[in-house]
Amino acid sequence: xxxxxxxxxxxxxxxxxxxxxxxxxxxxxxxxxxxxxxxxxxxxxxxxxxxxxxxxxxxxxxxxxxxxxxxxxxxxxxxxxxxxxxxxxxxxxxxxxxxxxxxxxxxxxxxxxxxxxxxxxxxxxxxxxxxxxxxxxxxxxxxxxxxxxxxxxxxxxxxxxxxxxxxxxxxxxxxxxxxxxxxxxxxxxxxxxxxxxxxxxxxxxxxxxxxxxxxxxxxxxxxxxxxxxxxxxxxxxxxxxxxxxxxxxxxxxxxxxxxxx
Ligand code: DGL
Numbered sequence: 001x002x003x004x005x006x007x008x009x010x011x012x013x014x015x016x017x018x019x020x021x022x023x024x025x026x027x028x029x030x031x032x033x034x035x036x037x038x039x040x041x042x043x044x045x046x047x048x049x050x051x052x053x054x055x056x057x058x059x060x061x062x063x064x065x066x067x068x069x070x071x072x073x074x075x076x077x078x079x080x081x082x083x084x085x086x087x088x089x090x091x092x093x094x095x096x097x098x099x100x101x102x103x104x105x106x107x108x109x110x111x112x113x114x115x116x117x118x119x120x121x122x123x124x125x126x127x128x129x130x131x132x133x134x135x136x137x138x139x140x141x142x143x144x145x146x147x148x149x150x151x152x153x154x155x156x157x158x159x160x161x162x163x164x165x166x167x168x169x170x171x172x173x174x175x176x177x178x179x180x181x182x183x184x185x186x187x188x189x190x191x192x193x194x195x196x197x198x199x200x201x202x203x204x205x206x207x208x209x210x211x212x213x214x215x216x217x218x219x220x221x222x223x224x225x226x227x228x229x230x231x232x233x234x235x236x237x238x239x240x241x242x243x244x245x246x247x248x249x250x251x252x253x254x255x256x257x258x259x260x261x
Contacts, residue, residue: 010182
């Protein structure tokens with residue numbers, strides 16, 4: 001199975017993209033809803049949680065791991081790769097590759113949680129391959145709760161998005177990476193506020209196509225994964241609200257099951 005974890009239910013945007021690109025593969029999802037959000041926490045805490053999340057998936061039969069959470073991808077990937085001997089995908093590198101190869105990508109903006117922005121991991125990865133590029137990052141901490149409240153089209157959300165994007169607009173970015181699980185749900189407003197000419201990169205899409213490429217290039221691993229098109233969704237805390245919001249992330253009904261940490 002392909003194991004995907006996230007700090008909560010936002011990582012279902014990653015599952016959705018994986019299901020589009022790899023519909024036949026079984027997916028096991030774990031959302032740490034009991035301890036969400038990760039984006040406001042210290043790297044040490046996020047690393048510890050990420051190790052536990054990975055263990056939950058591996059214990060239940062995951063053979064490859066996808067760190068669906070941008071915050072955990074930013075701070076915990078190295079530790080996870082040292083600790084676990086399975087292929088591990090994170091959501092940062094695929095969107096960076098997409099951004100640097102975009103024809104007009106010279107001035108790249110990134111939006112994410114505070115922890116993701118503070119890690120500076122996007123800047124490091126972009127500068128490692130394209131030191132000539134200008135990179136600007138902005139933390140947008142209010143967007144996660146707005147999405148979880150379902151305020152996807154409200155005037156307040158539009159105004160907040162506009163305010164967060166204003167500094168990036170002043171920098172005249174030509175590419176914008178959505179560096180958080182929740183932002184694909186606001187993609188239309190983000191595109192509208194940053195301007196039509198800016199290429200907006202959804203990290204869940206970038207990740208899904210890179211997992212697909214990997215499986216094509218590694219038929220032995222692809223062959224060892226279950227392919228019944230089945231998905232199981234586990235969370236560490238189950239509420240009616242998380243069950244409801246899960247459907248809006250996945251764009252189809254998802255039956256969440258509770259597992260105790
Ligand atoms: N999943 C987190 C991320 O992509 C957003 C929610 C959180 O802060 O935990 O960074």
